[in-house]
Amino acid sequence: MNILFILVGLLALILINVPIAIALAIVAVLAMLATDGIGALPDLPLVMFSGATNFPLLAIPLFILAGAIMNSSGISRRLIAFASALLGFIRGGLAMVVIGASMFFAEISGSAVADVAAIGSIMIPAMTRNGYPKPFAAAVNSSAASLAIIIPPSIPMILYGAMSNSSVVQLFVAGIVPGILGGLAMMALAYWFAVRHDYPVAEQFQLKRLWSTFKDAALAFLLPIIILGGIFGGLVTATEGAGLAVIAAMGIGFLYRELNWRHLKRVIIEGGIQTAVVMVLVASSALLGTYLTEAQLPQELARTISGWTENRYAVLALLNIFFLIIGFFLHSAAAIILVIPVVMPLVQAVGIDPVHFGLIVTLNLAIGQQTPPVASVLITACSIAKANVWEVTRVNVYFIIVLLLVLVLVTYVPVVPMGLVHFFYR
Amino acid sequence: MSRWRVWFENLLELIVLVLMVALAIEVLLGVTYRKLGMSLSWYDEIASVTLAWLTYYGAALAALRGAHIGVPEIVRLMPRPWRVATVYVSEGFVFAFMILLAWTGIDVLDVLATDTLVSLPTVPVSYTQSVIPIGAVLFIIAEALHFPQQLAEARAGALSVTTTGDP
Numbered sequence: 001m002n003i004l005f006i007l008v009g010l011l012a013l014i015l016i017n018v019p020i021a022i023a024l025a026i027v028a029v030l031a032m033l034a035t036d037g038i039g040a041l042p043d044l045p046l047v048m049f050s051g052a053t054n055f056p057l058l059a060i061p062l063f064i065l066a067g068a069i070m071n072s073s074g075i076s077r078r079l080i081a082f083a084s085a086l087l088g089f090i091r092g093g094l095a096m097v098v099i100g101a102s103m104f105f106a107e108i109s110g111s112a113v114a115d116v117a118a119i120g121s122i123m124i125p126a127m128t129r130n131g132y133p134k135p136f137a138a139a140v141n142s143s144a145a146s147l148a149i150i151i152p153p154s155i156p157m158i159l160y161g162a163m164s165n166s167s168v169v170q171l172f173v174a175g176i177v178p179g180i181l182g183g184l185a186m187m188a189l190a191y192w193f194a195v196r197h198d199y200p201v202a203e204q205f206q207l208k209r210l211w212s213t214f215k216d217a218a219l220a221f222l223l224p225i226i227i228l229g230g231i232f233g234g235l236v237t238a239t240e241g242a243g244l245a246v247i248a249a250m251g252i253g254f255l256y257r258e259l260n261w262r263h264l265k266r267v268i269i270e271g272g273i274q275t276a277v278v279m280v281l282v283a284s285s286a287l288l289g290t291y292l293t294e295a296q297l298p299q300e301l302a303r304t305i306s307g308w309t310e311n312r313y314a315v316l317a318l319l320n321i322f323f324l325i326i327g328f329f330l331h332s333a334a335a336i337i338l339v340i341p342v343v344m345p346l347v348q349a350v351g352i353d354p355v356h357f358g359l360i361v362t363l364n365l366a367i368g369q370q371t372p373p374v375a376s377v378l379i380t381a382c383s384i385a386k387a388n389v390w391e392v393t394r395v396n397v398y399f400i401i402v403l404l405l406v407l408v409l410v411t412y413v414p415v416v417p418m419g420l421v422h423f424f425y426r
Numbered sequence: 427m428s429r430w431r432v433w434f435e436n437l438l439e440l441i442v443l444v445l446m447v448a449l450a451i452e453v454l455l456g457v458t459y460r461k462l463g464m465s466l467s468w469y470d471e472i473a474s475v476t477l478a479w480l481t482y483y484g485a486a487l488a489a490l491r492g493a494h495i496g497v498p499e500i501v502r503l504m505p506r507p508w509r510v511a512t513v514y515v516s517e518g519f520v521f522a523f524m525i526l527l528a529w530t531g532i533d534v535l536d537v538l539a540t541d542t543l544v545s546l547p548t549v550p551v552s553y554t555q556s557v558i559p560i561g562a563v564l565f566i567i568a569e570a571l572h573f574p575q576q577l578a579e580a581r582a583g584a585l586s587v588t589t590t591g592d593p
Contacts, residue, residue, distance in 0.1 A: 026519060049558050244457070268447070273493055
């Protein structure tokens with residue numbers, strides 16, 4: 001009865017637009033009062049505090065801070081210049097520049113919204129100036145940005161790791177091949193669009209220009225080597241790697257002498273807000289988690305569904321559909337925090353590797369960032385392009401199909417995400 | 427009202443900025459000292475407490491800007507009188523919860539009066555835990571300052587979807 005009350009209450013509060021973090025906390029408090037009486041109330045401030053002290057999640061503000069510093073130090077501009085010299089001679093080359101630069105930025109930032117803000121704010125105006133239709137420019141920037149949460153480092157993977165007790169480093173490694181595959185498939189699609197709609201060639205290929213832009217961006221290329229090399233090499237943890245990213249970004253910012261302090265201050269504050277919004281959700285879910293653990297709801301769900309089928313591929317298909325539907329209505333952080341603690345016992349009961357499942361969840365949420373009405377990355381791209389969300393979606397559907405194909409591949413060919421994990425860690 | 431809002435927003439921004447920078451410095455110190463073989467005993471505990479402080483001061487700033495993750499789509503589809511009524515009801519839930527959190531948060535400080543941090547015994551737990559009642563009060567003020575804007579958006583049928591918090 002209490003379980004039904006929690007689900008209905010939570011849904012009702014969310015549907016009347018109570019912030020999800022507070023809706024979670026309210027139903028948790030009511031469930032605690034119903035079960036343990038008023039004596040449970042002192043747990044409220046204690047759990048809300050301890051829930052926000054989750055040490056591995058320290059990596060989130062640090063990666064956000066590193067991304068903010070990089071965004072304020074001219075790195076995006078240099079990456080785009082290099083990608084343009086490398087790919088700009090191909091028909092529809094600017095779209096490929098967007099995808100290439102987004103993939104590279106993804107190796108540093110871990111946030112798709114940060115990626116679309118950094119690359120899209122430069123590339124969407126450049127593409128429209130060069131004759132690309134606004135909806136296409138917004139769609140390619142939006143979808144390419146979602147590679148940022150698949151290619152390591154990735155903030156949703158850090159969250160998933162914390163909520164499922166999985167290795168964040170192994171999750172990062174599992175994201176490499178699917179991220180690259182997704183990027184290459186998007187480039188092929190962009191080329192098909194360019195040929196079909198006769199999009200322009202941006203510039204002639206010049207080896208001299210390629211070399212000069214490479215030299216200009218050489219320090220930026222060191223960043224992923226420092227960050228990911230340190231983490232994958234076991235020299236630093238993911239949290240420490242995030243700290244290293246801050247130092248490296250700061251150092252490169254000073255060397256480039258382009259750090260814009262006013263912009264930096266603003267993005268640090270935005271990063272603080274973003275961290276807080278996610279962490280309040282984490283703290284509230286800890287409060288509800290205390291009750292759910294007592295009530296054994298996740299275990300009950302696992303027993304019920306594994307009673308229908310123990311075929312892991314059928315369970316994965318069910319979970320994929322569930323996450324795709326959730327992606328229409330929830331931000332990725334909220335989806336992970338709400339759903340992962342509930343479905344993990346089921347995932348383990350049918351023998352799915354938690355790291356493999358982490359990649360599946362991340363890909364689903366990357367698609368969710370592109371599907372309105374709740375589609376943070378798409379909406380950011382549309383607001384930069386000043387384009388209508390539904391017009392952009394009509395083009396973006398093709399890029400979403402690419403992400404869906406990668407999702408199917410990752411789900412049913414586990415070697416795609418897990419090959420490198422097994423090679424290096426198991 | 428707007429002068430107070432600007433002053434309040436500047437104050438919260440300053441706190442969030444300081445906490446973000448402090449957090450980065452703590453982690454960097456922690457990594458450096460560990461690599462030098464002189465691990466700082468207080469690093470994990472203080473960094474975690476700083477993250478909790480950032481969470482609740484940042485949450486108040488997010489409330490002031492209407493940046494907490496919600497689902498306004500259904501409310502947006504309602505007729506105007508329902509939209510406005512729903513905003514009052516949802517805000518009522520938010521205020522009620524935050525008042526409860528502030529009240530229980532103050533109560534718990536007495537219980538924790540004699541406890542100290544494990545790694546820094548000179549720092550009382552009630553000092554670090556104080557962020558809960560302080561954060562809750564700041565959240566209430568922020569929500570009250572943001573409420574007129576939210577009400578205006580509900581009247582105009584333009585309740586906005588935040589992109590904050592989604593990585």
